[in-house]
Amino acid sequence: MADFRKWLMAFAVITLLLGFGSTAVAGIPNTASVTCTANNSAPKQVRVEGVTELVGDIVLNCTGGTQTNPGQPVPLANIQVALSAPITSRILDSKTLVGEPMLTIDDPFPGAGLPFPLGQSPVVGGPVGQWGCVATGGQVTNNPFLSGTVGKCDIAGVVAPAETYQNQYNAFQGVVTSSSNIQYISFLGVPIDPPGSNYERIIRITNVRADATHVPVGGVIQASVSVSFINSITLSGPYTTVAFVFQGFVPGKVASQNEVQCAYPYAYVDSKGNVVFPVPSGYDQVGVTFAEGPVFGSSFKTGYIDTADAATIGGLKALRNDSSTLTAWGDQDLIGSAVNYYTESGFSPALSGGALTAQTNTPALWDDKIGDADYGTRFKILINNLQNGINLTFPTTVTSGNLMLQLISKPNSDGTAGSWASNPYVSAGSWTPSSGNTSDFVVYEVVADDPNLVESITVPAYVTYSSSAINLTQNIPALGANSTTSTSTITASFAPIAADTPGLPLLANDSKPNSTTLGSLPRFIVTNAPLPAVVLNPCSCNLLFPWIVNGSGFDTGLVIVNTSISPTTGSWLKGTAQSGTVTLWFTGTRAGQSVQNEYHPNTTATPAENPIWVPAGCSFSMVMSVGSSVNCQPVPSGEGGTNSTTWTTGFVGYIIATTTFQYCHGVAYVSPLNSPYQGSYYQAIELDTPFWASGIAGVSDQNRTGQYGESQAH
Secondary structure, three states: OOOHHHHHHHHHHHHHHHHOOOOOOOOOOOOEEEEEEEEOOOOOOEEEEEEEEEEOOEEEEEEOOOOOOEEEOOOOEEEEEEEEEEEOOEEEOOOOOEEEEEEEOOOEEEOOOOOOOOOOOOOOOOOOOEEEEEOOOOOOOOOOOOOOEOOOOOOEEEEOOOOOOOOOOEEEEEEEEEOEEEEEEEEEEOOOOEEEEEEEEEEEEEEEEOHHOEEEEEEEEEEEEEEEEEOOEEEEEEEEEEEEEEEEEOOOOOOOOEEEEEOOOOOEEEEOOOOOOOOOOOOOOOEEEEOOOOOOOOOOOOOOEEEEEEOOOOOEOOOOEOOOOOOOOOOOOOOOOOOOEEOOOOOOOOOOEEOOOOOOOOOOOOOOOOOOOOOOOEEEEEEEEEEEEEEEEOEEEEEOOOOEEEEEEEEOOOOOOEEEOOOOOEEOOOOOOOOOOOOEEEEEEEEEEEOOOOOOOEEEEEEEEOOOOOOHHHHOOOOHHHHHHHHEEEEEEEEOOOOOOOEEEHHHHHHHOOOOOOOOOOOOOOOOOOOOEEEOOOOOOEEEEEEOOOOOOOOEEEEEEOOOOOOOOOOOOOOOOOOOOEEEEEOOOOOOEEEEEEEOOOOOOOOOOOOOEEEOOOOOEEEEEOEEEOOOOOOOOOOOEEEEEHHOOOOEEEEEEEEEEOEEOOOOOEEEOOHHOEEEEOEEOOEEEEEHHOOOHHHHOOOOOOEEEEOOOO
């Protein structure tokens, strides 16, 4: 907010300075007054994340004065514009500072065969044919409309009531300059023919871009206009609102995917482990959702208008679709409110005469026209610390209703450059506990959308394990230190991402196609935080022994077996031999005292209790009155043999056993004390979701372990 106030104060200062601008123009003195009123032709919604947001046109409606005599030079004016936010319109010539902002007079209609879309009509009485002149002031020796040394953009008066700007300069290119780190746009030496009291002159300024990141959501961007005219002129209402700032992108929507180290993801793959598209629903994926702001249906935009967007009876279809490479781009050459293109590009004049400074770099959209964006709205998915052994596969296209995203092949890290991908992208994880941070990124571009509908789309990143498969001894896929849960993250944002200080300084054009040094159109800042993506948990098996008693003349014994070894010869069984630990959680009473949240062995206690390590194919047994041991040859190093009976003496309640291996089963035997053959046994209850339910969406979240297990019979 402090930054916003700074810009408002600077805006007020620069507006005051513009009001004192000198009139370095030439023309025929005329005492009749011209009155111009500044209007907000159509304030635009702009994205608070956007650094190069196209604001609404600034329109001066002028009347009064006396029309220039036929053949005489039309009086010249200097017109300057400042915004309450940084101006970020592209500069096309670093020496002259000529940029993409355009000033038109009387809304010139494209010449014959040039308008797009068809079915549109010129303003009544307005000029047909767009004639360009670079309005940097100065003089020329040869002017097509006047003889002698005249102003660069001079035109001659015509016989009333003819249109002065027919077949004469009517589209002027401005200069983007900076003073005390505040930018303004100047159009120097623009011929303004007073329309008289019975007519109106329309002066329109377009292709003005602003850095909306300096304005809070709900705020506005204002424009201030000053006119220095050799004749008397009254400017009514020099301030006008040109944009309303909205949230363009709903943040924080990443649906994470939980996996376990020793179980393969539920994946739709071929024999080589590659994801097969299209993927039916229900398979493991990380979902990255991009949603337009709550009231901002045109936040996501295509880069330019496509000839396929033209309606058969004239005008434009409701939808925008750039997804076909077989159709040509159309010219965004209509000025005024007749057509809203709803793209990232601005006004691109189609000249019938004159000349303008074109873009010296060729934008990604193919041509060098003024106002062209480089791309449609793009999104960057930044993947941090994707675990070694895990792959995320991204599809080439994603569609939701009328919204379509296209994967970009080989983009730069800021989201620029690249080309439309023809194959899915596989992000291969490389993070390990000792690797340090790792990162990868994926870029998508909007190629079709409905600008009248608030849309959202979810990019699925399908989870698979790499070709090295599961190797628990080498920690593949990679858990955290000490076999703890590891979590990769995703940050979702608009793209391209601004590398410059947003709005300052303005970056000039250069000769490198799709260069990142010039500041792409559009570009954004990152406003979202990283969110969990793939959550990898240790292998686990969880058993409930619902009745354990040592006392009142009874005793209990229990056995937990690690059954993770499967036959390897002549068998269809599959599984990976896993060794791990057993931890026992006690809930109940001991010697009349409540017992809760107590676990053994507690390896962090003082003194530390020995871990219970159970290799594959071995078992752990415990008799409450005697103690416990691991039944394996040889006994694992460090296991320590029998543990203390202080855990168990006098305990009555239940025990939950958790293991760090996946396939476990257990039984318990309750008998009179010292009479082990007179009791009865029961099987431990598997708390994990059965594997056969793994294809049912959300099932694993319904139990308290979040694990899948071999719960087939009990």
